[in-house]
Amino acid sequence: MQTPFLDTAFWLTAAAILGLLLMSGFFSGSETALTAASRAKLRNRADKGEKGAEAALNVTEDSERLIGAILLGNNVVNILSASLATAxxxxxxxxxGVALATLVMTALVLIFSEVLPKTYAISNPETVASRVARPIRILIVLLAPIVTVVRTIVRGILFLFGYRTDADQHMFSIHEEIAGALAIGTSEGTVDKEDRDRLLGALDLGNRTVEEIMRHRSQIEMIDAEADPSELLAQVLASPHTRLPLYKGERENVVGVIHAKDLLRAVERFLRTGDGKLESVSDLDVMKVAMKPYFVPETTPLDEQMREFLKRRTHFALVVDEYGDLKGLLTLEDILEEIVGEITDEFDPKAERQLKPTETGDYIVDGAMTIRDLNRETDWSLPDDEANTIAGLVIHEAQTIPDMGQVFSFHGFRFEVIERKDNRITKIKIRPLLSLLG
Known part of the structure; x- marks a missing residue:
């Protein structure tokens, strides 16, 4: 007569429990690998002809269906294995035996079906994802009807609470993945801060607008189109800029843009065909030399504006608001500087540095310095949602135009106004509050 330990039912049940635990481990490891794998690395492998990587890219396209199928399969095998163990x-x-089965199955599931497979999967997610993608794709097809019903129920419940899911939403964000990898690389010392800033600057162009980096109209060097051509020529030659806006009557009325080379060519032709005397340049019609001004809205994203510059083969645009009023100007160089940093040449005026550290740990900051540039140089994280410049941030937080010597504390920093001209804050002393406590 067979003992309970040796009969066929015992061994079949034990084998079934073991098989279910292995299946649970497969589902857990697959979920971890497919959600943690880098799509960029999978795409690189797929481009090299790796079929498993191509399959992994396909199954992760619909993240909701993928997770639904894996969780359904995993829960079924876990519940079934626990029921068999209890019996x-x-x-x-x-x-x-009920309590004992609970303790034993909890330990087995935790170690062999959760921690072990997930640890293995996270150590090399792309390889594991490539290996499990095809079986998981079969599982998704087999469980598709049930998963569809579950998705409908879940979306209905979420809809009742006012949340609508996006059917095309993916669990992966390329920008976030790259930004996270750069942050980790910088903290570990494998990526230079300058390289990180350049890459993040390029990625961030689509999230920023022309208004944020344009030169304000008060800082634009402009030329009166009705001035004497000889005076205009002298002003163009004295300017460090190659392109200058022309206005008539008032500065808001921009009628053209003069390029230094075009003007010099026109003067050269005028002298050759005329009497050859420089005084006769006063008869030159400057408007015939000027280019038509190119106006862009202040809300245009920077990446879109850069494409427009390249498409139009121009580097210079005047920025207007929704009412058509002049707000400032933008050049292709301004956009490139958001990626590579400040670009200067031998003709650029030597301006005073906008950020100066002091021996006491403070920073003397030009009020016109953008918050983004300050964050970039200091690795701070001051918000730029409500203002573009440091002076604008202080005014926004203070809800007034501060007087010289006033001190404010917000966002973890101490701000002291040390210079003001009219209604403009021109110099601010900033220091992190943590350094004051230290």
Missing amino acids: LFTRLFGDS
Whole structure:
């Protein structure tokens, strides 16, 4: 006569529990690998002809269906294995077998079906994802009807609470993935801060607008189109800029843009065909030399504006608001500087540095310095949602135009106004509050 430990039912049940635990481990590891794998790395492998990587890219396209199928399969095998274990232990140990089965199955599931497979999967997610993608794709097809019903129920419940899911939403964000990788690389010392800033600057162009980096109209060097051509020529030659806006009557009325080379060519032709005397340049019609001004809205994203510059083969645009009023100007160089940093040449005026650290740990900051540039140089994280410049941030937080000597504390920093001209804050002393406490 066979003992309970040796009969066929015992061994079949034990084998079934073991098989279910292995399946649970497969589902857990697959979920971790497919959600943690870098799509960029998978795409690189797929481009090299790796079929498993191509399959992994396909199954992760619909993240909701993927997660639904894996969770359904994982829960079914876990519940079934726990039920079989309870039946087996109850048969062996009576009523006390329920508690014993719970303890044993919890330990087995935790170690062999959760921690072990997930640890292995996270150590090399792209390789594991490539290996499990095809079986998971079969699982998704088999469980598609059930998963569809579950998705409908879940979306209906979320809809009742006012949340609508996006059917095309992916679990992966390329920008966030790259930004996270750069942050980790910088903290570990494998990526230079300058390289990180350049890459993040390029990625961030689509999230920023022309208004944020344009030169304000008060800082634009302009030329009166009705001035004497000889005076205009002298002003163009004295300017460090190659392109200058022309206005008539008032500065808001921009009628053209003069390029230094075009003007010099026109003067050269005028002298050759005329009497050859420089005094006769006063008869030159400057408007015939000027280019038509190119106006852009202040809300245009920087990446879109850069494409427009390249498409139009121009580097210079005047920025207007929704009412058509002049707000400032923008050049292609301004956009490139958001990626590579400040670009200067031998003709640029030597301006005073906008950020000066002091021996006491303070920073003397030009009020016109943008918050983004300050964050970039200091690795701070001052918000730029409500203002573009440091002076604008202080005014926004103070809800007034501060007087010289006033001190404010917000966002973890101490701000002291040390210079003001009219209604403009021109110099601010900034210091992190943590350094004051230290």
